Amino acid sequence: RQIEHDLRAAIANDELELFYQPIVDVRSHRVNTFEALLRWRHPTRGLVSPEVFIPIAEETGLIVEIGEWVLASACRDAAAWPADIRVAVNFSPVQFRRRDVVAMIERALPAAGLAPDRLEVEVTEAILIRDAEATRIVFERLRRSGVRLSLDDFGSGYSSLSYLNTFPFDKIKIDRAFVIDLSNPKSLAVITAVINLAERLNLSLVVEGVETEKQLEILSSLGVTNFQGFLFSPPRPLAEIDQMIREPF
């Protein structure tokens, strides 16, 4: 496939770029985390969505090399931000199946000069299902190094509440599907229960995909303080980060 061939060359040709989307704490009106979101500027296809090329990268194993580039770049970028701002990096299950994933992360941090507790590793539930025991061991090791673990897209897949106490997560990110459906009383009941559960388990909580003031108002009334979504900002290039750090949301 042409696209696979092109993807192999993308790193060397400097076509990959990280965008960053803020997670805002509405109590301080400040960013507390930026999530790194990968973009591919293809010379002829233009900006290719990760939804298109990440699956190809996973099938071909290229995700390992790409993931290393993403982590190194995100850590290097974050090292230049104020020390109370973290960076969140998405990891594919394919990366977690590698024996050297912990060593890879433990190398990237000092190489970038980033304290481990400023990195959040984001994984989806898919990782927990296929290889629960091996994943748990990797998580425990990362946790001991000080790296934080986030459960991304919570509620979108095969969520099991048992994941929340059998894996050492620091944070859950509630999937935007719940936000779209807030006017449905049943959906509201589910999200309320998840918010309470996170509180009881001492987990940080982010709600993703917040697009309207109305959604923000409802979620705030349920006690949510940390938000990610177009209402605050879409993912933006690195060059626009300084402004997002300086100006209150």
Ligand code: G
């Ligand atoms: O940024 P956007 O909403 O287009 O991202 C689409 C999907 O691609 C999201 O599910 C996101 O988690 C995933 N994605 C973005 N960047 C990365 C990355 O660096 N690594 C992995 N594994 N997935 C990513």
Ligand code: G
């Ligand atoms: O799957 P993950 O949460 O890693 O990826 C985040 C994705 O969600 C990014 O591709 C980003 O562009 C997208 N996203 C972020 N905020 C919003 C939002 O408010 N609405 C919608 N529709 N998508 C969003």
Ligand code: MN
């Ligand atoms: Mn994510």
Ligand code: NA
């Ligand atoms: Na998500």
